[in-house]
Amino acid sequence: MQAGKPILYSYFRSSCSWRVRIALALKGIDYETMPIHLTKDGGQQFSEEFQALNPMKQVPALKIDGVTIGQSLAIIEYLEETRPTPPLLPQDPKKRASVRMISDLIAAGIQPLQNLSVLKEVGQENQLPWAQKAIISGFDALERILQSTAGKYCVGDQVSMADLCLAPQVANAERFKVDLTPYPTISRINKTLLALEAFWVSHPCQQPDTPAELRA
Amino acid sequence: MQAGKPILYSYFRSSCSWRVRIALALKGIDYETMPIHLTKDGGQQFSEEFQALNPMKQVPALKIDGVTIGQSLAIIEYLEETRPTPPLLPQDPKKRASVRMISDLIAAGIQPLQNLSVLKEVGQENQLPWAQKAIISGFDALERILQSTAGKYCVGDQVSMADLCLAPQVANAERFKVDLTPYPTISRINKTLLALEAFWVSHPCQQPDTPAELRA
Numbered sequence: 001m002q003a004g005k006p007i008l009y010s011y012f013r014s015s016c017s018w019r020v021r022i023a024l025a026l027k028g029i030d031y032e033t034m035p036i037h038l039t040k041d042g043g044q045q046f047s048e049e050f051q052a053l054n055p056m057k058q059v060p061a062l063k064i065d066g067v068t069i070g071q072s073l074a075i076i077e078y079l080e081e082t083r084p085t086p087p088l089l090p091q092d093p094k095k096r097a098s099v100r101m102i103s104d105l106i107a108a109g110i111q112p113l114q115n116l117s118v119l120k121e122v123g124q125e126n127q128l129p130w131a132q133k134a135i136i137s138g139f140d141a142l143e144r145i146l147q148s149t150a151g152k153y154c155v156g157d158q159v160s161m162a163d164l165c166l167a168p169q170v171a172n173a174e175r176f177k178v179d180l181t182p183y184p185t186i187s188r189i190n191k192t193l194l195a196l197e198a199f200w201v202s203h204p205c206q207q208p209d210t211p212a213e214l215r216a
Numbered sequence: 217m218q219a220g221k222p223i224l225y226s227y228f229r230s231s232c233s234w235r236v237r238i239a240l241a242l243k244g245i246d247y248e249t250m251p252i253h254l255t256k257d258g259g260q261q262f263s264e265e266f267q268a269l270n271p272m273k274q275v276p277a278l279k280i281d282g283v284t285i286g287q288s289l290a291i292i293e294y295l296e297e298t299r300p301t302p303p304l305l306p307q308d309p310k311k312r313a314s315v316r317m318i319s320d321l322i323a324a325g326i327q328p329l330q331n332l333s334v335l336k337e338v339g340q341e342n343q344l345p346w347a348q349k350a351i352i353s354g355f356d357a358l359e360r361i362l363q364s365t366a367g368k369y370c371v372g373d374q375v376s377m378a379d380l381c382l383a384p385q386v387a388n389a390e391r392f393k394v395d396l397t398p399y400p401t402i403s404r405i406n407k408t409l410l411a412l413e414a415f416w417v418s419h420p421c422q423q424p425d426t427p428a429e430l431r432a
Contacts, residue, residue, distance in 0.1 A: 055360035056321060067310050071324070074316035081309045093297045094283050100290035105272060108287070108324040118329065121346070122338075130337070144271035 006031040006064040009054065011038045012207035012214075015111060015168035016072040017060040021202030022164045023076045027083050031062075035209030038116055073107050076161050088161045095156065098149045102142065102162035106169045110138035114172060131176040139173065139183050146185040153189055159196070167193045171204065222247040222280040225270065227254045228423035228430075231327060231384035232288040233276040237418030238380045239292045243299050247278075251425030254332055289323050292377050304377045311372065314365045318358065318378035322385045326354035330388060347392040355389065355399050358382075362401040369405055375412070383409045387420065 008024065008031050010017040024031055036044045036059050044050060045057045054061040054070045061070045065082065069075045080088050089096050112118065113134035119127045149155045154162035170190040173180060180187050193199050200206075205216035224240065224247050226233040240247055252260045252275050260266060261273045270277040270286045277286045281298070285291045296304050305312050328334065329350035335343045365371045370378035386406040389396060396403050409415050416422075421432035 055357040056325065057357070058325075065310070067313070069313045069317055071317045071320035073324075074313055074320050077316055078309060078313040081312065093294060094281070096297065097283070097285045097290055097294040100293055101285055101287045104287035104290050104323070107320070108289075108328050109272065109274075112324055112328045113334065121349075133337075141271040141273065 006062055007034050008032070009034045009036050009050070009059050009061040009063075010207065010209070011036055011059045012204045012210040014038065014059050015172050016058070016107070018168040018171075018202055018204060019072045019107075019164045020060045020062060020075050021207075022167070022198050023079050023088060023161075025198035025202045026086060026088065026159065027079060029079070029083060033208045035207075037209065073103055073161070073165075076164060080161075086159075088159070088164065090155065090158060090160065098145075098155045099160045099162045102145060102149070102154050103165045105138060105142055105145070106162075106165040109141075110134055110169060111172070114176065128176060131172075132178050135169075135173045135176060135178050138169075139178070139186060143183045143185055146189065150185055150189060152192060159193070163189070163193055166190060167199055222278055223250050224248070225250045225252050225266070225275050225277040225279075226423065226425070227252055227275045228420045228426040230254065230275050231388050232274070232323070234384040234387070234418055234420060235288045235323075235380045236276045236278060236291050237423075238383070238414050239295050239304060239377075241414035241418045242302060242304065242375065243295060245295070245299060249424045251423075253425065289319055289377070289381075292380065296377075302375075304375070304380065306371065306374060306376065314361075314371045315376045315378045318361060318365070318370055319381045321354060321358055321361070322378075322381040325357075326350055326385060327388070330392065344392060347388075348394050351385075351389045351392060351394050354385075355394070355402060359399045359401055362405065366401055366405060368408060375409070379405070379409055382406060383415055 006029060008020060010033050036050060038045060045059060051057055053068055056070050058070065060072055060075065061068055062075045069078055076088060089099055114131035119131060122130045146154060151157040153159050154166055167190055170186060204210060205214055222245060224236060226249050252266060254261060261275060267273055269284055272286050274286065276288055276291065277284055278291045285294055292304060305315055330347035335347060338346045362370060367373040369375050370382055383406055386402060420426060421430055
């Protein structure tokens with residue numbers, strides 16, 4: 001059961017998959033990517049085979065140590081507990097709370113409202129304003145919070161789980177043409193993060209399933 | 217800064233507030249409730265005073281140990297790290313991953329799609345089907361997952377953070393008239409949970425801000 005490399009079920013553009021790819025890269029965990037295309041074949045996440053693996057019909061899912069874990073933050077916390085170096089959570093409980101609060105703000109407060117399945121529901125012509133509103137509302141709060149927690153990164157000067165959520169969410173904001181001018185702290189941290197190798201090798205523009213025309 | 221009881225900014229009906237109230241009750245933490253009415257006065261969470269405390273303009277927020285924490289799961293993880301007895305996470309990392317996966321499924325995958333602010337966006341006549349669809353889609357996955365993780369409770373026979381998410385989400389499902397017949401495991405666990413004192417004292421029907429006509 002323990003044998004073999006971890007397998008990450010991933011979609012190149014999925015911001016939640018990217019969070020986990022960054023964690024794997026930072027912690028130096030060698031893994032295989034199993035691409036799940038979220039729109040091809042009516043959505044490969046809906047296949048019986050994939051549902052048996054992850055009933056949530058979502059990516060990412062990580063097969064590791066004989067189990068399959070879904071939900072990006074649950075995966076990252078598991079990696080943190082079983083492969084603690086380098087740490088993605090600070091030692092101090094109050095700082096850990098800040099990291100988790102920022103992570104949840106993005107993972108529960110922004111991303112779910114602008115993901116593919118919800119945008120399908122709101123209708124083609126409403127998709128852009130709907131996604132923009134969700135992101136702007138979340139970023140207004142995030143910018144204010146970061147002003148009191150951030151150092152070089154979201155919480156102090158160590159990369160944390162919060163940063164793993166931030167960069168992919170900023171990429172979504174850019175995709176949905178959100179004006180980032182009102183968010184200088186978010187923008188500054190994002191730029192610093194994208195210069196790190198772990199954020200770059202995990203980037204949507206260079207995954208095994210990235211279409212040729214989108215590759216960097 | 218450390219003096220005084222913790223203050224929970226809460227709304228009786230908020231399922232996310234209820235999660236934290238259960239944690240506080242289980243851990244025997246004495247606290248004061250500061251009610252934030254989510255619809256009165258155009259929503260008290262939008263006041264400048266509350267925004268200064270919680271820029272996310274949401275409940276719950278917990279003022280404790282000299283800091284204010286938002287996001288229910290971040291609050292619960294903080295309580296777990298600073299007041300570990302009784303534990304709300306198992307010892308085994310794989311079981312902890314199951315608890316967090318189920319918690320995130322509800323907290324990021326269901327609740328955000330059927331909360332008050334989103335339902336306002338979808339328009340009066342669409343609210344019920346929209347909320348039902350989000351809950352049914354999530355419960356379909358949850359029922360399947362619980363069939364492999366559950367004992368007496370969501371993960372084995374110990375109450376965990378996952379249960380703190382489950383009972384409030386079932387209450388939302390009932391409020392939105394979701395047929396629970398297809399979810400025997402969810403229903404069984406919920407019934408077992410509601411018999412526990414900590415779930416009962418924290419119940420929406422008996423909070424300081426519960427309107428008289430809704431009190432139990």
